[in-house]
Each structure stands twice: as C-alpha cells, then as structure tokens.
Amino acid sequence: MTSNISLQDYAIEQMNRLLTTLAFQVHRAAKKPGPDEIHDLRVSIRRFSQGLELFSSLLPKSESKKIRHALKGMMRLTSSIRDRDITLEFLADSQHTSSRRLMHGPRLARERGTYQRQFAEMVRHWSAQDFSAKWRNGLSLRGV
Amino acid sequence: MKLKPSKSASQNARELLPKMARKYFEAGRKAIEGKRPPDELHGFRLETKRFRYTLELFRPLYGPNLDRYLKGLRELQGALGKVSDYQAIQRVLSRDRELKRQIEDALKGKLKDLRHSWRAFDSEGQLKRWRTYLAGDHSKPRAKRSVGAVARKAAVRGSVKAARAR
Numbered sequence: 001m002t003s004n005i006s007l008q009d010y011a012i013e014q015m016n017r018l019l020t021t022l023a024f025q026v027h028r029a030a031k032k033p034g035p036d037e038i039h040d041l042r043v044s045i046r047r048f049s050q051g052l053e054l055f056s057s058l059l060p061k062s063e064s065k066k067i068r069h070a071l072k073g074m075m076r077l078t079s080s081i082r083d084r085d086i087t088l089e090f091l092a093d094s095q096h097t098s099s100r101r102l103m104h105g106p107r108l109a110r111e112r113g114t115y116q117r118q119f120a121e122m123v124r125h126w127s128a129q130d131f132s133a134k135w136r137n138g139l140s141l142r143g144v
Numbered sequence: 145m146k147l148k149p150s151k152s153a154s155q156n157a158r159e160l161l162p163k164m165a166r167k168y169f170e171a172g173r174k175a176i177e178g179k180r181p182p183d184e185l186h187g188f189r190l191e192t193k194r195f196r197y198t199l200e201l202f203r204p205l206y207g208p209n210l211d212r213y214l215k216g217l218r219e220l221q222g223a224l225g226k227v228s229d230y231q232a233i234q235r236v237l238s239r240d241r242e243l244k245r246q247i248e249d250a251l252k253g254k255l256k257d258l259r260h261s262w263r264a265f266d267s268e269g270q271l272k273r274w275r276t277y278l279a280g281d282h283s284k285p286r287a288k289r290s291v292g293a294v295a296r297k298a299a300v301r302g303s304v305k306a307a308r309a310r
Contacts, residue, residue: 006152046193046197057147087233104237
C-alpha cells in the first residue's frame, strides 16, 4: 500500500474487500443462521454501508441508493432476530427462574423462527440475483 | 465532511479524520455526560460504529499504531452495546412486570459502566492526542537508530543503574 494511492483507487480497493466479506457472511448466515452468524452478518453490512457513505462522492449515486435500501431491509429483519437472541440469552442466565424461561422461551423461539424464514427468503432473493456480482458492476468496482 | 478526489487517499484521511474525531468526542460528551434518556444513547452508539469503521477503512494508511486507538474505541463500543442489549430485552419483554424491575436495575448498572468507560476514553488530553495522531503522516517509516546509538544509550542506562546501586 503506497501513501500516494489515489482516492478513487483506494475506494475501489476497500469497497471490493468489504463486498467480498459481506457476500461471505451472507452465505455463511444462510447456511447456519445462528446468533453469531447473524451478528457477523450485521457487522459486515454496517462496514459496507459505511464505505458506501464515506466514498459516496466517488460511487454511482443511483446504484448506491438501491444498495443502501436493500441493506436497510436486511438490517431491519436481522435486528428482529438479534433482539430475540439477546433476550433468549438473558433468560438462559442461571439467575432467572425456569418459570420465566418457560413463559417467554417458546414465544421468542417461535418469533425468531418466523423472522428466520423471512431472512432465508430474502437471502434466496439476493442470491438469485447474484447480488455481489451485480453490486460490484453497479458500483464500478472492477477498476482495480 | 466530504472527501476530495483531487487529493491522495492519505491526504484525505489526514484532513478528514481529525475533524471526525473532534465531532465524535463532542457527541460523546453530550450523550454520556449530559442527563439524557438512555434511548438517546442509541444515536451515539451508531456514531461510534461509524467512527470506528471509518478509521478501519483507512487503517492500511496508518499502520498498526492505529490499533492502540481502535482498542479504546472498541472497549467503549462494548459498553454501549451492553446498554443497547438491555434496551432490546426491555422492548421484547415489555409485558413482564416481574422482570421489568430486574432489567431496569441491570440497565442502570450498564449505564454506570458506560460512563466509567467514557471517562477513561475522554481523559485529559485524549482528544488532542487523537487529532495529532490522525493528522500526522504515517507513510514514512521511522528512521532506525544506528547500532552505535543503541549501544551508547545502553551504556548510559548501565552507568545510571550502577550509580543508583552505589
């Protein structure tokens, strides 16, 4: 990495890297949508979104807008899953009586299952479109 | 804060990041030191993530020294995350009156931890240190001292130790 790299080349390099990680995390979470996988996916979405925002003046506007919209939908959905994961973990703590776990556990697991199915559907949609190749092209990231 | 395509990536980072650091510290002081409801911390938590991920985007231009700064930010993010977790639990279990008190108490504890973390992060001179570091040119490797200079320094250190022992 040289200090004189142009901003454009640097942005392309970083965005390519972030998109590769995001694509990996999407497939990983699709295979096994556990709490850690969902968390890591959300982190990779945030990182990629931050790249889109930071380098917005260098990236095609309309494509960036569409991608951000898609990412927002995924964040909203995974947020519902994550909230249930955190709460289930809280209830699993030994200091809580089993009655509380019995009272809320099945409902939370059911709700998580519903969101998980919606998540699987969204990933299927993304994959069918080959989202990473599509976004790479749309953002003109093939330059470097 | 816009980037300037006519300047190199490194120049852009040196101009953007110190300003971002100042804004970030100001936002933190407002959000954490002020008497604000916990849900307003949510905005600052997102701000923390944005700041961290922006710094990490420029990490290749700063090198491993940046990690020392990122470490503090990660710790703060962890404390903010704990508060956020309890807020999420509160939302999901809002109908359970028995647990309500327990969650509120836990949240209070996490808010106390957060204030503690923030004070450590924003201790005397930290903002200045951040800004100076981020504005500096880290592309040039630091000049290595000659073998002679290292040996001279060791000799001086040795004689001081010997004098102390006497």
